[in-house]
Every structure is written in C-alpha cells, then in structure tokens.
Amino acid sequence: MLSYQVYKILHLVSLFGVFMCLGALVIHHMNGGAKHFPARMWLVLSFTIFMFLAFVGGFGLMARLGSGMQTWIYAKIALWLVIGAYMSLIARKPDWSKVHWFVLLVLGATGASVALYKPF
C-alpha cells in the first residue's frame, strides 16, 4: 500500500486535472464553441481518468487515516458525483458559463473544507 503522502498527492493532482478540464470546457463555451469540437474526446477521456484517480487517492487517504467511512466521507463521495455530472451540465447549459465558473470554485472550496474541518 502506498503512503498517506503519495495518496494525497495523487488525490490533489488528479483534482487539479479535473478542474483544469471543467475550466477549459467553460472557457470553450464562453468563446461560443460548438457542442462537438476536435479536442472533445481528449477532454472527456482526461476528465474520466482524473476522476478515477481522484477517487483512488481519496479512498487511499481514508485507508491511511484508518478512520473508516465517517459521514464526511459520504459528503465527499456526493461531491465527487456532483463534479462528475457537472461536465454534462456545462455542455447542456453553455449560457450559464459565467455561473459555472464560480460554482466550480465553490465546489472545490467545499471539498477542501469538508476534508479539513470534517464537520460531521
């Protein structure tokens, strides 16, 4: 099993990648980009791999903490599901791109706050 530090780097770097993909898609739509575009496969594939690695890193961290499935972990999983679905929301509602831009920051801040404060 890998160390806590390695899982944390995996978790965080994968999340950087996830937010990179979502931010790129928002800017694409702000530029009036089409629903289908040449780099779409690259974006969707990268996003899927980053989401998977963020999940692996998150559960690796949980195993290393030895705390088990506490309530805040369920909140993290719920957030992970919301972020996973958010890519299609960005594509479906391109007119809301400016809102998406800030919602993404709020989602990131929520993930960090839940992990740090473990409020429940």
Ligand code: HEM
């Ligand atoms: C399957 C979903 C997830 C699981 C199981 C999970 C689990 C964890 C665990 C166990 C930690 C370590 C907490 C500690 O060291 O005390 C952590 C840290 C962190 N998680 Fe997640 N997480 C998930 C999804 C997310 C998502 C979606 C985000 C962002 C939107 C996120 C952001 C963070 C951040 C920023 C940290 C580092 C906090 C610190 O510095 O200690 N996580 N996560």
